[in-house]
Amino acid sequence: AQTVTQSQPEMSVQEAETVTLSCTYDTSESDYYLFWYKQPPSRQMILVIRQEAYKQQNATENRFSVNFQKAAKSFSLKISDSQLGDAAMYFCAPRGAQKLVFGQGTRLTINP
Amino acid sequence: EPEVTQTPSHQVTQMGQEVILRCVPISNHLYFYWYRQILGQKVEFLVSFYNNEISEKSEIFDDQFSVERPDGSNFTLKIRSTKLEDSAMYFCASMDREASYEQYFGPGTRLTVT
Numbered sequence: 001a002q003t004v005t006q007s008q009p010e011m012s013v014q015e016a017e018t019v020t021l022s023c024t025y026d027t028s029e030s031d032y033y034l035f036w037y038k039q040p041p042s043r044q045m046i047l048v049i050r051q052e053a054y055k056q057q058n059a060t061e062n063r064f065s066v067n068f069q070k071a072a073k074s075f076s077l078k079i080s081d082s083q084l085g086d087a088a089m090y091f092c093a094p095r096g097a098q099k100l101v102f103g104q105g106t107r108l109t110i111n112p
Numbered sequence: 113e114p115e116v117t118q119t120p121s122h123q124v125t126q127m128g129q130e131v132i133l134r135c136v137p138i139s140n141h142l143y144f145y146w147y148r149q150i151l152g153q154k155v156e157f158l159v160s161f162y163n164n165e166i167s168e169k170s171e172i173f174d175d176q177f178s179v180e181r182p183d184g185s186n187f188t189l190k191i192r193s194t195k196l197e198d199s200a201m202y203f204c205a206s207m208d209r210e211a212s213y214e215q216y217f218g219p220g221t222r223l224t225v226t
Contacts, residue, residue, distance in 0.1 A: 033213065035214075042219075043149070043201055043219075043220055043222075044217070044219050044220070045155070045203060045205075045217040045220075047214055050213050050214065052213075091154065091155060093155075095215075098143060098145075098160050098162075098167065098168060098207075099145065099157045099160055099168060100145075100147070100155075100157065100205075100215060101157065102154045102155040102156070103154060104153075104154045105154055
């Protein structure tokens with residue numbers, strides 16, 4: 001079974017600064033993917049970034065990047081140059097063959 | 113850009129009533145999912161569906177729940193006799209193949225059981 005831990009229920013950051021959201025997971029699967037989803041107040045689930053576990057190189061998507069440490073089963077999300085529109089709940093979610101397993105989420109507040 | 117759609121956006125029902133939540137996945141996708149999110153909590157997997165049968169289900173998905181793909185386009189979740197604790201946001205998602213990167217989520221149906 002997969003378990004996901006997001007140890008920061010809430011985080012806040014000043015606009016234009018950098019913030020890192022942490023995630024650790026446990027899985028028995030050898031082949032898996034890792035995702036970060038953003039959920040704004042509308043509650044739509046929006047994919048932020050993905051990482052294939054077999055790739056050593058950390059994924060980057062514009063201002064969003066990950067620090068993937070496979071041996072430590074750690075998958076943190078770094079948001080650079082934070083913008084007001086980044087305010088949302090962020091969920092870490094590993095995926096084996098099919099289902100996503102979500103963490104409890106981190107609520108990110110951006111201070112202007 | 114293709115998207116997953118869900119109807120209705122909000123459904124209010126009385127305890128004990130049957131509800132059907134509808135989803136139209138992206139047309140060439142083969143894998144379908146239902147997740148739910150009780151307000152203020154994490155998103156939880158309910159069921160996955162492939163090749164016209166359930167491929168995996170969670171402990172939440174008991175005999176009160178069923179899924180169906182009746183006509184090749186819609187994907188439905190039925191709750192036979194709703195309970196207060198079924199109040200949640202229900203998300204449908206679809207994926208084109210098993211090795212695909214992304215599950216595409218619909219906007220969700222907010223179910224309120226009174």
